[in-house]
Amino acid sequence: MGSSRRLRPIQLVMMQLLIAVIIIWCLAPFYWTVVTSLKQANAIFYNPTTYLPNPVDMTSWRIVVTLPRFQGALINSTIIASSVTVVSLSLGSLCAYAIARLRFPGKNIVLALVLAVSMFPGIAIISPLYLQFRDWDLINNKLALILPGVTFTLPVCIWTLTAFFRDLPRELEEAAYVDGASRIQTFTQVIGPLAAPGVFTTAILLFIASWNEFLFARTFMSKVEQLTAPVAVAQFEGSDIAAATPWGEISAAAIATTIPLVILVLIFQRRIVAGLTAGAVKG
Amino acid sequence: MNAVPAHPPVRQAIRRLSTQEVLEARFALVLVLPAVFAIFLVAFYPLGHAFWLSLWKINLRFANTPWVFLGLGNYFDILTDDARWLNALRVTSTIALTSLTAEFILGMIFALVMNQAFRGRGLVRVAILVPWALTTVVSARMWQVIYHATYGVFNRLLYDLGIIEAYKPWIISPFFTIWAMIGADVWKTTPFVALLLTAGMQMIPAELYEAAAIDGATAWDRFWRITFPLIRPTLLVALLFRMIDVFRMLDLPIVLTGGGPGQATETLSLYTYRVIFTDLKFGAGSALAVTTFLIILCTAFVFIRMLGAPVAGSEAEER
Incomplete structure (x- = not known):
């Protein structure tokens, strides 16, 4: 810890105040969206607006949760994000292990490639990918999002896993070699179980990154039933398109899409922070 | 960590690799290959393709509009x-x-x-x-x-x-x-x-x-x-x-x-x-x-x- 010195009372009060400010800063917009989603339809249009939903009204939520295209979007996002996570982890863990533990020519080239992809603007390749996927008949097909999803999550995957693999004790692998295990056996039976926590942490990061992808999802999916959750929220017009902007339903949709991520954050906060910083600080 | 500077680079290149090292390198390349392939397929190849497209006048508004080469x-x-x-x-x-x-x-x-x-x-x-x-x-x-x-x-x-x-x-x-x-x-x-x-x-x-x-x-x-x-x-x-x-x-x-x-x-x-x-x-x-x-x-x-x-x-x- 940077400094565990005892603070003077005034400093302590200042600290508490700053902590409160940080928490309010982070959660206030979130609070407001929840409040808006719980207001009665006409209460949203009160001027001045009210800080609390009075009375609490679940209509917006009921509408959003039962909207088939919104349910479909949540399912699509779950399928795509899970597939991307699994494929990216399989490719990335092999690559990360080689980088962390083996000597081979061209390692720096691989690292440079990975670094380059992490800086890649999706917009730079959107036009050729679109033409390519159109020719392959992949528009409105989940593969059109899974393929680029894997490539663009690989850098985070490789960095985070490389950092985890490096922290594993080398002696166990050497012992396995001495016992006559092959390289592949060592990888699957010794390294695999040891690295499980690191792999799991990486999986969470990849899932969140993939769930949040917007550019490709908006471009390669045009059918309503194929939209992902972020695109559905971005284009959300409510149940009745003729009505005034349904801010309540929009807010409910926004919160509903966020709930899976907030649950992940609540359960795995320590791991997420560790994973998020492992690659960036050491790499 | 200083293994590389310690040897003159040329000497190291000439030095014959031991069988062990060759095996290790070969194994490593097999592990690295799938990820590198994915990166090339969906990032670098399309980037080259994007550059190729950027040399043309292409309008997809009307079907069958011919591409016109513009260079830069x-x-x-x-x-x-x-x-x-x-x-x-x-x-x-x-x-x-x-x-x-x-x-x-x-x-x-x-x-x-x-x-x-x-x-x-x-x-x-x-x-x-x-x-x-x-x-x-x-x-x-x-x-x-x-x-x-x-x-x-x-x-x-x-x-x-x-x-x-x-x-x-x-x-x-x-x-x-x-x-x-x-x-x-x-x-x-x-x-x-x-x-x-x-x-x-x-x-x-x-x-x-x-x-x-x-x-x-x-x-x-x-x-x-x-x-x-x-x-x-x-x-x-x-x-x-x-x-x-x-x-x-x-x-x-x-x-x-x-x-x-x-x-x-x-x-x-x-x-x-x-x-x-x-x-x-x-x-x-x-x-x-x-x-x-x-x-x-x-x-x-x-x-x-x-x-x-x-x-x-x-x-x-x-x-």
């Missing part, structure tokens, strides 16, 4: 005769400059607080991860509701606090919109910066602070003489990634403001996207896309030089 003509047009590109460049630079400055000042304050030992760290960590994990377009939707000119809580709050005397049209007026958007961006990204800086601070050995305290250094001195110089590499890495994110920024403006009013918040990426998918000019759009890529490449190069050692090279020390 599209690039020439961007650099000499494209007021909208200049505007997008100006918007993007404004965001990069102000948003990054605000994020790093706030992020540093957050990090200094989080680096203290206190009860309820878990709560702060959860709070700070919420804006980070949130989908950008979802946050854009949230800020739309907050900034609303008549029903928005932002107006009500500022009015109640006596900061404004009348409600303002935050995301409709040409003057306020870009600042409102920057506000939303700073809210979302400050936590990420703070997390990285905190991680950097936790790697600083406590003995340095203890020694400084014995020497009677003030908190101000400790920050500028110990904390800041030692987290400088982390800071630069975070700055680089945030800078690149601004050049990639598209989801926030497309949902929050639609790039408007007019083109007041049209970023480079958004402009490029519209030339490709609204105007269906795939050639000119690809040229804009490649230009954005080159700008990012140059930015990254400058930062990596500033970091001293190349980022990729730092792996050598742990081999």
Whole structure:
């Protein structure tokens, strides 16, 4: 810890105040969206607006949760994000292990490639990918999002896993070699179980990154039933398109899409922070 | 870690590799190959393809319009005769400059607080991860509701606090919109910066602070003489990634403001996207896309030089 010195009372009060400010800063917009989603339809249009939903009204939520295209979007996002996570982890863990533990020519080239992809603007390749996927008949097909999803999550995957693999004790692998295990056996039976926590942490990061992808999802999916959750929220017009902007339903949709991520954050906060910083600080 | 400089490079190349080393290298290449293949298939090959497209005049609005070869003509047009590109460049630079400055000042304050030992760290960590994990377009939707000119809580709050005397049209007026958007961006990204800086601070050995305290250094001195110089590499890495994110920024403006009013918040990426998918000019759009890529490449190069050692090279020390 940077400094565990005892603070003077005034400093302590200042600290508490700053902590409160940080928490309010982070959660206030979130609070407001929840409040808006719980207001009665006409209460949203009160001027001045009210800080609390009075009375609490679940209509917006009921509408959003039962909207088939919104349910479909949540399912699509779950399928795509899970597939991307699994494929990216399989490719990335092999690559990360080689980088962390083996000597081979061209390692720096691989690292440079990975670094380059992490800086890649999706917009730079959107036009050729679109033409390519159109020719392959992949528009409105989940593969059109899974393929680029894997490539663009690989850098985070490789960095985070490389950092985890490096922290594993080398002696166990050497012992396995001495016992006559092959390289592949060592990888699957010794390294695999040891690295499980690191792999799991990486999986969470990849899932969140993939769930949040917007550019490709908006471009390669045009059918309503194929939209992902972020695109559905971005284009959300409510149940009745003729009505005034349904801010309540929009807010409910926004919160509903966020709930899976907030649950992940609540359960795995320590791991997420560790994973998020492992690659960036050491790499 | 210094194995490589210890041998003259030529000698090492000539030295015959032992069977063990050949086997290890072969195994490593097999492991690395799938990832490298994925990277080439969906990143570098399309980038080359984008460059190829950028040499043509392609309009997909009408079926069967023939492609016309322009050479570097599209690039020439961007650099000499494209007021909208200049505007997008100006918007993007404004965001990069102000948003990054605000994020790093706030992020540093957050990090200094989080680096203290206190009860309820878990709560702060959860709070700070919420804006980070949130989908950008979802946050854009949230800020739309907050900034609303008549029903928005932002107006009500500022009015109640006596900061404004009348409600303002935050995301409709040409003057306020870009600042409102920057506000939303700073809210979302400050936590990420703070997390990285905190991680950097936790790697600083406590003995340095203890020694400084014995020497009677003030908190101000400790920050500028110990904390800041030692987290400088982390800071630069975070700055680089945030800078690149601004050049990639598209989801926030497309949902929050639609790039408007007019083109007041049209970023480079958004402009490029519209030339490709609204105007269906795939050639000119690809040229804009490649230009954005080159700008990012140059930015990254400058930062990596500033970091001293190349980022990729730092792996050598742990081999």
